[in-house]
Amino acid sequence: MSDCIFCKIVAGQLPCSKVYEDDELLVFHDIHPFARVHLLIIPKAHIVSLAECTPEHERLLSRIMLLAPRLAKEHGLDSGFKTLVNTGRGGGQEVFHLHVHVFGGGDPVTHI
Ligand code: 5GP
Ligand code: ZN
Secondary structure (H helix, E strand, O other): OOOOHHHHHHOOOOOOOEEEEOOOEEEEEOOOOOOOEEEEEEEOOOOOOHHHOOHHHHHHHHHHHHHHHHHHHHOOOOOOOEEEOOOOHHHOOOOOOOOEEEEEOOOOOOOO
């Protein structure tokens, strides 16, 4: 997707503060963090949102969710963390490339 910010990050056309990469996932720091640690886990493939996922994405979604606690631990979020997936305009999604927010640290995040 030529006009997708996250596809441009995947392609190396825009910079990011990368924390993890494998053949199908990329993780980087959110540019406007909600908390001391705020990561975005994205698939490298352009998937618009959770609403576009199908059973063929089962393994990919599972990999994302299993990566979240591992990276949270690696970033010192020992007392816990939040995960958030905004889906569609009504769900507050601003970047239309699937991503899972993982954040925490500092004052406890009690609501979002
Ligand atoms: P959404 O509201 O779509 O769930 O969240 C999109 C997130 O992407 C926001 O938290 C925003 O700060 C982050 N973001 C938007 N553009 C960029 C960017 O170019 N680089 C990084 N690292 N984060 C971005
Ligand atoms: Zn994209």
